[in-house]
Amino acid sequence: MEVQKEKEAKRIVLTKPFSLEGESDSEPFYRAPSLLRRLLTLLKNLPPVFNFPKSQLQCYGESVYCTSSNLLSKCNSEQSSLDRFTSVVAWSISTTRPTSFGVAPYSPTLGETHHVSKGNLNVLLEQVSVNPPVSALHATDEKENIEMIWWQQPVPKFHGTSIEAEVHGKRLLKLLNHGETYEMNCPHLSIRILPVPRMDWVGNVNIRCPETGLVAEISYRSSYSLLGFGRNGKLIKGKIMDSSLFKVLYEVDGHWDKTVQVKDTNSGEVRVIYDAKEVISGLKTPIIKDAERVWGSESAVVWSELSEAIMKNEWEKAREAKESVEERERKTMRERGMKGESWVPKNFRVSFSEDTWEWYCSPTHKWEERKIVLTRPFSLERQSDPEIDYKAPNILRRILSLFSNVRPGSDVSCFKLPPVFNMPKSELQCYAEGVYSTALDILSNINSGNTPLDRLVAVVAWTISNVRPLCFGVAPYNPTLGETHHVSKGNLNVLLEQVSHHPPVSALHATDCKENIEIIWCNSTVPKFTGTAVEAHVCGKRLLKLHNHGETYEMNSPNILIRIFPVPGTDWVGNVTIRCIETGLVTELSYISQSFLGFWKNRRMVKGKIFDSLSKKILYNIEGHWDR
Template sequence: MEVTKGKETKIVLTKPFQLEAESDLEPSYRAPHLLHRLLSLLKNVRPGSDLTNFQLPPVFNFPKSQLQCYGESVYCTSSNLLSQCNSGQSPLDRFTSVVAWSISTTRPTSFGVAPYNSTLGETHHVSKGNLNVLVEQVSLNPPVSALHATDEKENIEMIWCQQPVPKFRGTSIEAQVHGKRLLKLQNHGETYEMNSPHLSIRILPVPGIDWVGNVNIRCPETGLVAEISYRSSHSFLGFGGSRKLIKGKILDSSLLKVLFEVDGHWDKIVRVKDTNSGEVRVIYDAKEAISGLKTPIIKDVESVWPTESALVWSELSQAIMNKDWERAREAKQDVEERQRNMLRDRAMKGETWFPKNFRVSYSKDTWEWDCSPTHKWVPEAPIIAQ
């Protein structure tokens, strides 16, 4: 979607990632021979190297920034899982719904292409129903993104602080996602703390991409804990096997008792089995939650902030969708050069940059970033998710 702001500036929004069964609905903006190009790009990179500041040519980008991907994992849904979290009659009902909602934030992506590295101070501001979502790039080196989302009607708040650390492993790239996610159900006085799985990009012998690692979800007020493992098993030489697996358990930490066993696939169905009664039920259906997603629309063009991702990267996104790789290269260089000039000017003036929407701190003891929103509620956005 392309919308003009003013006389020349355009805002470009694209469709969220779909499940594999709907891949034919995605725009064909990917360049040919991506695997060959990727191998050529990485041939001089040593295993173990940190790829955080590695610059990708536009042929390896899809038309979104990292901030947009973070935001989409919250506001791009076909069903309102957040309301289900809030409406649960018991702490266990609510906790199980939170586990399902956490799984819904795990989204498909495509092999061989990555989002843009967000610029310092870049923002992404979108509303979906009563949920207002705001993401800001609060640090550049290291890259840290902060998310604040609120629903005043449901009295729900989300606060995320994330730092991706991609490393080259020789035949694969593993992007560890550091940081904490908080979901607060204010009506119930409950806070849920959780982390994110890591993204594993397998280059050889068989190209593929999946989310892997352990996700822990805990509610200090109720003592309920979930231990979820994202797995991707492969048979000999990487062929066959099962992908996108989820295994885990929900337990009462005060009694050290397992209440439910969790099993399924994050891109299909996830079930829980009651360890007491043996009853099995579905808690998450990816087709219901993240299928049929549509491109967001712009309700108020003039209210879009100058720092909005869809505006900052508009020229590059349009060039990628048009497969105009020369124009894409120029557009990407323009954005990067503007950022270098901005950083250089601040350094010369001795100015310290501060995020507009978050108070940010870093703990050397725990190696964790803390991102506290400066406002209680996120305002309604000019961009609307459908």
């Protein structure tokens, strides 16, 4: 089973998110050129020296997923509606990040996307319009059952000595466990030119929960003097009130880059609800887990050459890279116009209201809470029943249930195996658990072997670890066509798919980016009745590639023996051959079951040898039990 790969590696450039450290220059490895140099370059088109190596989409997204503490979880875990509302206010404040005067992020191209996952939080943004510029965001946290939908349109206005970018649109935060939706807007960005150049967030933010009637009115203030030398900038003042009673419950006061506190109007108690140092300090640059799966429309791909040139201060190269992106965008628009095609966003539905002159966006893929059931992987504990949270019905009940679907004169050609004969797990999950469900990092041990022989011995141990205890009388589900199983564990990423149903064929592809290891499997089970038993032959090939060493290991799998008489039982049997093509080292293993009568104690045995196929010399003899 071959895995298709892209011919050319994608160039992806990521930069550190905005945080409290060095607000005037939030990137430790990038320092904007002097203001004089930037002003002189204005004789040309707006040059890259005025750009920060980041797209506007990334800036929006980072305000959601780049935090040092999980404020969203706190919003969901509070017991009362007022406590949840107060936590939402704190979370809303956390989306306000420091800015840097004189540099701006890139204007996203039409259809540009930004997609990031952090823990259970999945964030997707798309530039759904460029004229006017409209960005849409959809984020979900399946563990907390939270959903976010944003759409934003910056509208700059000149005020003589300053420019104020009003951010139109709406932000929705849904706590689905509590049936609450929070509607809010965003502060505006004030760019003061004279007398003292600076940037700051200003304006009023309203947060409203229709279900509870709670409302917050927050005012962002830049309280500098007329000459711009005041010290009390970045102020926040406001109130939280019950709109049905017109009663103020809390007064809000503080600085969004320091701490924000609320004062209970009844008791006078004051407490801190937001500490910027705890939430937006020490933020790290996001990392790429799987470059092959990054979309070509991703911001870090679209602007990679420009970002790389800016961070290296290669301004001529940066200018060429920026012109290349802009020209490619213009060419695409011309071609679309010549064909009479209108562009449609891939991930959002977009509409415009002529009554309110506002844009509205909603995700095309409606997120619904899905019930996902996971079961414990096969391990040595309780081998007769490897699922701690599941105990199969006794064998008598299972046999009797075979007749529940059969009536006199009924058609037995459509007979269905009752669920009591199933374990709560798909065959795909069973295959994958042999790869990712281990208490030790055996793959890392393979890669660290100093000699080819050491690595082959480690591969043999890893192969044996794929064999897990079975439970007689119950079987996993037969995967449906196209069914998938996708799991990440540390740096290991495992993906399986049922690629055929008749015959049943399962394919697996796994990568460990840190160890530079790749695994490719293709399995097809062929059951054969042998009189007193059924033996399921596992056909197909398994490949393990150690790219750091340029070695590929080919191997097969043992077969499953289901013995009916005289003693019912399930076991692994058959011969397994492991071969390293590059080194010529070969391993032959034999999985041995119990005796014919089924009463031997030395079951689950493994015997074999490791030898050099060129010299035919046996290097190691292997003997033991795969479950010990």
